[in-house]
Amino acid sequence: MAQSVLLTGAAGRVGEAILGGLADEHEWRLLDRDPPTEDYPGEFVVADITEMEAVREAMDGIDVVIHLAGDPRPEAPWDSVLTNNIDGTRTVFEAAVDAGVEKVAFASSNHAVGAYETEERTPDLYRPHDDYLLDGTELPRPGNLYGVSKAAGETLGRYYHDEYDLSVVNVRIGNLTEGHPPIDYERGQAMWLSYRDCAHLFDRCIRADYEYEIVYGISDNDRKYYSLERAKEVLGYEPRDNSARHD
Numbered sequence: 605m606a607q608s609v610l611l612t613g614a615a616g617r618v619g620e621a622i623l624g625g626l627a628d629e630h631e632w633r634l635l636d637r638d639p640p641t642e643d644y645p646g647e648f649v650v651a652d653i654t655e656m657e658a659v660r661e662a663m664d665g666i667d668v669v670i671h672l673a674g675d676p677r678p679e680a681p682w683d684s685v686l687t688n689n690i691d692g693t694r695t696v697f698e699a700a701v702d703a704g705v706e707k708v709a710f711a712s713s714n715h716a717v718g719a720y721e722t723e724e725r726t727p728d729l730y731r732p733h734d735d736y737l738l739d740g741t742e743l744p745r746p747g748n749l750y751g752v753s754k755a756a757g758e759t760l761g762r763y764y765h766d767e768y769d770l771s772v773v774n775v776r777i778g779n780l781t782e783g784h785p786p787i788d789y790e791r792g793q794a795m796w797l798s799y800r801d802c803a804h805l806f807d808r809c810i811r812a813d814y815e816y817e818i819v820y821g822i823s824d825n826d827r828k829y830y831s832l833e834r835a836k837e838v839l840g841y842e843p844r845d846n847s848a849r850h851d
């Protein structure tokens with residue numbers, strides 16, 4: 605059944621992948637602080653996610669929130685991630701609960717666990733003979749302040765789930781690249797997420813039933829150090845792409 609979905613950060617790359625695959629599948633309301641420069645499949649709200657009243661208004665009648673808006677730069681400075689990624693994410697969760705939203709899918713990141721990639725483990729970690737695997741049960745281990753902000757977003761979700769019974773899925777997205785896996789970048793190839801697998805994964809976040817989950821968002825790459833088992837089991841994720849089998 606089609607759901608009413610609020611997509612924050614709709615004007616960005618992940619938003620493009622999701623809308624590219626799912627424009628006709630759901631009723632969309634799009635939110636971004638950047639005004640639209642093209643046609644979008646739904647009402648477009650120009651607002652900053654740190655503005656509580658604007659975010660509350662955008663939640664009206666919404667079943668599911670896909671929360672992408674934020675500073676995506678691994679090297680982003682603290683001021684920016686504190687405002688956009690932590691304060692903004694709290695605002696989104698708070699408004700979602702107040703509006704009676706059922707589910708929130710939060711765009712977390714590989715950088716929430718980037719420090720597991722120690723000097724001893726790399727570069728073997730990125731290669732097929734290595735069997736090291738993170739599965740989402742491990743503690744966050746960020747390697748930068750951006751990763752800290754994503755771990756904080758996951759923890760905010762935990763709080764809003766436990767306190768208010770909101771269904772929350774954190775998708776630790778790998779490396780979304782359009783058309784082909786990253787070139788000459790082993791780490792990026794191991795965590796490649798194709799546009800079509802991205803759209804399908806977030807469709808499953810909209811449709812599946814869950815309580816509080818942490819899953820990895822990558823394609824079914826031959827060499828991976830992130831397990832897809834939880835995404836498959838809980839969400840019904842069935843990735844179709846693989847960086848090793850791409851021309």
Ligand SMILES: NC(=O)C1=CN([C@@H]2O[C@H](COP(=O)(O)OP(=O)(O)OC[C@H]3O[C@@H](n4cnc5c(N)ncnc54)[C@H](O)[C@@H]3O)[C@@H](O)[C@H]2O)C=CC1
Binds near residue numbers: 612618674677776
């Ligand atoms: N692209 C990737 O490979 C990955 C992305 N992510 C996460 O996915 C999300 C989306 O990333 P991308 O689409 O790549 O980034 P992007 O920069 O292309 O898009 C982010 C969008 O959010 C908007 N935005 C930023 N701060 C905002 C605010 N305070 N209020 C309203 N809108 C705001 C921007 O205007 C932009 O359109 C981010 O949270 C990022 O951390 C996580 C892992 C990998």
Ligand SMILES: O=C1O[C@H](COP(=O)(O)O)[C@@H](O)[C@H](O)[C@H]1O
Binds near residue numbers: 677713792
């Ligand atoms: O969280 C993110 O991760 C991807 C992949 O990280 P990278 O350090 O291997 O480039 C990054 O491209 C994206 O911008 C970021 O939001």
